[in-house]
């Protein structure tokens with residue numbers, strides 16, 4: 438029985454399908470080192486580092502959202518709830534069950550700059566999407582967020598709720614790697630909500646060498 442949690446592949450033609458018993462895989466390809474992971478909500482191949490490896494085949498980054506997008510009515514409720522919480526931050530979970538998206542508000546201790554769990558026995562991995570608000574501040578992932586977001590999940594942050602409503606979305610791979618993705622495969626959003634993924638003046642640098650143009654680094 439294969440009990441490896443992390444596997445390593447060399448891209449030499451076809452790449453083995455992802456073994457869902459794994460947490461994630463590394464793939465060394467002609468054009469760089471990639472990480473691959475999958476759960477019930479998505480599959481992702483994301484570039485970790487560009488490098489030339491002669492003799493291997495080239496692969497591309499990819500992201501596939503396997504669930505229907507969060508409908509606009511729920512996205513609107515999220516922004517309304519976050520506004521009602523101003524000036525505090527707010528944390529919300531989204532779960533897809535029985536063909537429906539369910540929005541829940543975990544017990545939390547809120548402040549304008551942080552959120553703390555109130556419940557010690559809260560199962561922190563029991564969600565498909567975790568979203569939090571930065572209130573009046575911009576939608577970016579802070580160093581604290583990087584430390585807190587340790588699951589295999591989609592993470593979103595919203596901000597400037599009254600000034601210029603905005604969202605930033607990323608895939609977290611057990612805190613080892615974050616891949617920034619556009620919001621649109623995941624959320625249906627009201628026009629006028631800014632997706633920070635496309636904001637070239639934001640904190641993210643966009644990669645030029647991939648079909649998906651994912652930004653990889655946070656300054």
Ligand SMILES: [Zn+2]
Pocket residue numbers: 569571577578579582594
């Ligand atoms: Zn945050």
